[in-house]
Amino acid sequence: MRIGQLGRNLLLFTISLAGSLLICEIGLRIFTRFPTNEGSAKIEDANLGYRLNPKLIDVDKWGFRNPPDTSRVVAAVGDSHTYGNNVFSRDAWPKSFENISGVPTYNFGVGSYGVYAYHALIKQHIAGQFNGAIIALFPVNDFANKWSNCRIIRNSDFWSQDIKRLSLAMPRCSRRRRQIKDRGVGFFIKYQTATGSAIDHLVIDRIRAARGNSKYYEIPGTQESVNPGGEYRRTQMMEIDRDEIRLIWNDFSKMLTDWSKIAREGNFILGIMIIPSKLRVLVEYAKQKDGGNFPSEIIYAVKKEVELESRIIELARTVGIPVESALGSMIKAKEIGIRKGVPLYKHADSHPNAAGYAGYARTAHDLFRRICDSHKDNPMCASNLAGRSKIDQ
Numbered sequence: 001m002r003i004g005q006l007g008r009n010l011l012l013f014t015i016s017l018a019g020s021l022l023i024c025e026i027g028l029r030i031f032t033r034f035p036t037n038e039g040s041a042k043i044e045d046a047n048l049g050y051r052l053n054p055k056l057i058d059v060d061k062w063g064f065r066n067p068p069d070t071s072r073v074v075a076a077v078g079d080s081h082t083y084g085n086n087v088f089s090r091d092a093w094p095k096s097f098e099n100i101s102g103v104p105t106y107n108f109g110v111g112s113y114g115v116y117a118y119h120a121l122i123k124q125h126i127a128g129q130f131n132g133a134i135i136a137l138f139p140v141n142d143f144a145n146k147w148s149n150c151r152i153i154r155n156s157d158f159w160s161q162d163i164k165r166l167s168l169a170m171p172r173c174s175r176r177r178r179q180i181k182d183r184g185v186g187f188f189i190k191y192q193t194a195t196g197s198a199i200d201h202l203v204i205d206r207i208r209a210a211r212g213n214s215k216y217y218e219i220p221g222t223q224e225s226v227n228p229g230g231e232y233r234r235t236q237m238m239e240i241d242r243d244e245i246r247l248i249w250n251d252f253s254k255m256l257t258d259w260s261k262i263a264r265e266g267n268f269i270l271g272i273m274i275i276p277s278k279l280r281v282l283v284e285y286a287k288q289k290d291g292g293n294f295p296s297e298i299i300y301a302v303k304k305e306v307e308l309e310s311r312i313i314e315l316a317r318t319v320g321i322p323v324e325s326a327l328g329s330m331i332k333a334k335e336i337g338i339r340k341g342v343p344l345y346k347h348a349d350s351h352p353n354a355a356g357y358a359g360y361a362r363t364a365h366d367l368f369r370r371i372c373d374s375h376k377d378n379p380m381c382a383s384n385l386a387g388r389s390k391i392d393q
Helices: 002-031 093-101 115-126 157-166 185-192 194-215 228-238 243-265 278-290 296-318 327-340 354-373 379-384
Strands: 042-045 049-052 074-077 105-107 132-137 217-219 224-226 269-274 323-325
Touching: 002 194, 074 093, 074 115, 093 105, 093 354, 115 132, 115 157, 115 243, 132 354, 157 243, 217 278, 224 228, 224 278, 228 296, 243 269, 243 296, 269 296, 269 354, 278 296, 278 327, 296 323, 323 354, 327 354, 354 379
Parallel strands: 074 105, 074 132, 132 269, 269 323
Antiparallel strands: 042 049, 217 224
């Protein structure tokens, strides 16, 4: 009888647990963004790799982070640093730039986009439809970001023509890299169920972050830390000597020359803003204060980023595209944060807070004004920058 009672209790418990989980699953799917996975956040795009799912909050029908019917005057092109990770859309740099310049700005930023996606955007969505564009390059991973590069369909009509027209190498990706494989029950629970996805993001991620603190190194005088090992591994994405990166760099040189031609022939305002990494900002700030002594991994990572940035600046100037680094603005934002006791970056995250995105916006504005100073005949410059902007007031 005891066994029978135990069995009934176990059955009742199992039914109750299953019912509770079902109710929880339904509730999370109705009232929250969970489950979060590739399918829920992105939709496939042959030429870009993917766009954002229009069903997401803040995303327009085209798959980008804009209010409905956003005016198409200036295009902001970039990855998650342009999308605005960690902040509301109103605090992302494209919107902040619009507020201080008075120029309606459309946000084309999508997380993990790289130089190939930027080329497709300019050719297919921006040239002929906008009066100008600011491309926010993030050297740390824009040249080797497989999340977007490996999802682009190289035999699409657009890429078939442009690969031939520009003689692009466009390194191939294996099928394994192009697709996310089913990894069993654990993978299904984490990515396909709302309950598992919520637990992973709200509980497990916090446990991982707490355990990972021991791996972090605090940059002297900044009150912020980085993972030296992680930063060192990221340098592989900036190593021009690596065959894959060299091929992508050569393609970027050809695409950048093509963008310059589009700008010249169409009276199109075009500039490049370089986004510095969290590591670079913190190290440069520390150097200005007391010099600082850093682990070899950090020194090497910063060196590689500086080298790649110098290459980008030299190439952009060669083809006649104005370029500006946001490093100075970010160091100023860091200084203000120190005085207020507020970090510039979220812990264990490479993206800044709203003050950092405002720094990007100031750099974009400086770049835009500099371009317009030499293009006074451009109607957009004349109408939107007459009398200068709010930032000068």
